[in-house]
């Protein structure tokens with residue numbers, strides 16, 4: 083191809099060129115939603131997991147993990163697309179901390195397709211609600227709520243309304259990373275407030291990663307307290 087024509091193409095289709103390359107390996111073949119078919123195949127699919135909290139389980143008949151049997155969480159179900167491992171963990175971090183929206187969009191679109199069968203189960207989800215970030219953190223810190231971007235993409239694929247205002251974070255909780263599970267739960271219990279608009283609805287709560295599950299449990303608790311009929315959690319990934 084003559085150099086000038088090649089250059090002209092690069093200038094008129096810079097975005098297409100960029101999107102047509104695999105985010106992970108750079109290949110231009112069989113790219114769908116930003117990742118090529120072989121790389122998609124290699125992503126760490128979660129596999130058999132607890133129906134309540136999405137904790138990965140050994141391949142047995144067990145539907146629930148020991149913790150959920152002992153103390154059932156407020157949400158009726160949790161599903162995650164991948165294990166929080168390479169390269170999904172790296173893509174989530176690029177999305178979260180480096181504002182790599184292409185990485186976030188890719189993960190959300192692939193997860194929307196993979197999790198679609200769960201959306202068709204009865205009772206059907208009525209509305210999607212992203213886990214909110216406290217407004218102060220949103221203004222000063224990362225500046226956008228990644229869970230909302232994921233919820234918007236899920237809502238688009240699943241033809242469900244998204245209600246970002248239905249759940250608010252009312253207290254900026256201390257950094258959760260150094261706390262134990264019990265401390266996190268205590269710290270989070272009163273940190274969400276849900277609006278009456280969720281009354282009698284089956285709410286699909288959307289987040290990027292389920293780590294201990296404490297955040298999703300606290301959010302589900304407030305939604306149920308505000309009258310939601312049922313809460314199911316949808317996430318991109320789950321830490322083992």
Ligand SMILES: [Zn+2]
Pocket residue numbers: 104105106107108109117118119120121122
């Ligand atoms: Zn690839």
Ligand SMILES: [Zn+2]
Pocket residue numbers: 132133134135136137146147148149150151
């Ligand atoms: Zn569980």
